Amino acid sequence: MERHNKHYINGTWVESNGTDFLEVVNPATEQVIAEVARGNAEDVDVAVNAAVSAFDGWSRSTVADRVDVIRALADTIEANGDEVTESIMAEIGQPVTYAHRASTTTTVNDLRNFADALPHVQWEEKIGSSRVRRLPVGVVGAITAWNGPIRSVCLKAGAAIAAGSTVVLKSSEVAPLTPFLLAGYTEKAGLPAGVFNLVTGTGPEVGEAIVDHPAVDMVSLTGSVRAGSRVMEVASRRVKRVALELGGKSANVILPDADLEKAIVSGVQDAFRNSGQACGALTRFLVPRDRLAEAEAFAAQTAGAFVLGDPADPATQLGPLANADQYNRVRGHIDRAINDGVKLVTGGLDRPAGLDTGYYVQPTIFSGTNNDRIARDEVFGPVIVIIPFDDEEDAIRIANDTDYGLAGGVWAADAEHARQVAGRIRTGRVRINGTPIDMRAPHGGLKLSGIGREMGRHGIEDFLEYQSLHG
Template sequence: MSLIAERHTDLDRPRFFIDGAWAEPRSSRVYHAVEAATGEGLGIAALGGEDDIDAAVRAARTALDHGPWGRTSAAERAAAMRRFADALERRADHTSTLVTRENGMPIQFSQQVNGGLPGVLLRIYAEVVEKLPLEEVRPSPKGSTILRREPVGVVGAITPWNFPQALAMFKVAPALAAGCTVVLKPSPETALDAYVLAEAGLEAGLPAGVLNIVAGDRDSGAALVSHPLVDKIAFTGSTAAGRIIGAECGRLLRRHTLELGGNSAAIFLDDGDIDTLLAGLGGASFLNNSQTCTTQSRILVARSRYDEVIDAVAGYVSAMDIGNPLDPAVTLGPMATSAQLDRVLGYIDIAKKSDARLVTGGGRPTGLDRGWFVEPTVFADVDNNDLLAREEVFGPVIALLPFDTDEEAVRIANDSDYGLAGSVWSADEDRALEIAGRVRTGTIGLNYYELDLGAPFGGMKSSGVGRELGPEGIDAYLEYKAVYASKKYLSA
């Protein structure tokens, strides 16, 4: 059946955005998007093949090498990015609602990260590049060296479904600021909202080929990663996929940034405050229905406070408002897809067969038979070797583990393949800071966990390679060139 014959809603996206225009797909493959809260059809998106990716990459290459973008100044790029931000912000309400329908993100949070954050990031990196010295002159033994920061080139950006707008802009904003051109391959599950970026880019007057968008699956991603005209890959997704991408980029000697999975630990010390923990638990462990790479799904608790924390966390979970994520009162929406629901339920079933103790939850919530809902679930007495403590569940399933000493807490926290996030909860912030310094992770919070857009974000170990966000986030999109010259430039 042809794509056009299958169109059935005004949300359908039958075309790609390539070289500043809407392009007919060269492939007949499509993705049927389903609303996470109802299981009903939402729209149809074309899925790109190798030829579609090739067309997008070539458009980006031409825009970089021969188009106006490759010759813009930092000030000109910053102005274009601010226009882009304005255009996205005018679409914020629609975008937020669409993403919530696609992946189940509670609407109030979606308004922040899908409606507001992309524009914020564009403005941040517009300011970063305006203040960054893109050229400086240093004395050298035979004259001077002109040090230039130049764009790395064509960027292939591959993004997941959990924070589609925000994670796209984690990559697009610094890339544009640096002077790169971009081919964005969004996940099929959130392909519908991705093209809002194209509409806003057109309105902002981005030159043709600067931003290209082709939704696709793993095959499309592989074609982008391996394309000979791509200079850098920026990927957010699973560790398993990241290993494959990293291996290919290594073979090609291609620059890459990989933001991958996690199974992070929250450490609650013997002097921790329960009310502080409960106030911060939403951000640390249940953000976006726990479909977040920074989810602290392991809560390590001082044994003297263990029973108290179990009761408190169970009470917190039982009070969560589960339902349609478009309802502002809802705090826990559905899983993004039926496959993700099956994955989470599978981990719960495995944990039930272990020596861990089910405290609350453990199945589908009563009265929510449509959509991909799962009860927030808490297991106590989990062993750190259990699958629940070793792998990334990517759903609202919490493992509670006791410890006897601070040293044991650090050892358990570090006994993981991952190192992306974490937190330490204590009435003594100096003590918490000392422990945080010994946990091998890219980010960690003291008595709360919330991303700081002004600081670099990324992981250690199997949680990734490189950093995004903060002024440092532009570094991955710049190359250094040293020009050996005469002394006359020293006084220029």
């Protein structure tokens, strides 16, 4: 079993001031595979001071220099792709085939998108007799989620570094091992010491210390609404900027003239990626009332075809949930919905056949109304609710009747009509007829889904400030 008693600070591994450790559990075996240092506010202070010292030099680096480093980091991750994929698989149970494609390769592409976008940021413009410049925000505190052990980190740290800022990262204590690999890769890529720093620990101890630190200029968090609210509360004491990528309960609107089977099959496959542990998953299926029975049948058939099993098996499509707390939470949602009398189409509380160990949950489909709690709460697991609508206006109303506003989907025979409907859905992004997401476009939410944007040029610009020079 690995034991890590050090944090990555100022380009080297520094022994933690904390004396306790946090266990890392493989969710497929339920066995402890590593321990990492439980850092504290002293560790955060050392890391922040390193980031402050490195900021002046890095903030004055050229765009070309930053492009080179970001590209070198992407190349390094790509060259060590198997190591990254295996780490993600062990930490959170992502099936190897999915982890390689959606985590490792997508992270490489995200970084290359940042490198491509950097020269297109309008770093300076003339307005009358003034010049308006874009400046790096400063020291960024990045707090990332367990469902993206490398991608969530690079969407924040990669963008902030590309912008000329320095970073202090608190990765999730559930999945801290892959970020350790990333720290080593930043060295190989030629990133100067102190630009990227990593402290492991819990949210209340390390996360809050980062948010509250007077020398941290901005905090970027991916997590729950509760965590985002706490970050805003603590950050408000020093009136510092925050970027929040939070939850979702996104609607997949299937209009009457759409290909219902195609929309349902594609939608279920999307919603169950990463075992449903995806903030942008479309987990409310809105279907014409007169086709509800058909939709239920298509969804049940699709869900029943998923292969659950060992994440190391290339054939596995659904792995376990990432940890015991998440397993119990998702099962709690399923149990309550059943007790509330919501129609269970397929799945449920029984363990998947042949999987007596590991945090596995059956792919589960409910059919109900938008007033059911299973349609209101973010489950963050392989659970979908199908909701009938009466007409197009009713579908739009239901889609918007949520506290969240992260993602959405619209299916229609006429793509232009689908785009018109999409324009009335209050979310940060909407996919038309299952079109794949272009990772160069911004990702982020409205309402309780957060503040700010990630990915591509817009992700870099989230870490920039304006400065006006008059004269």
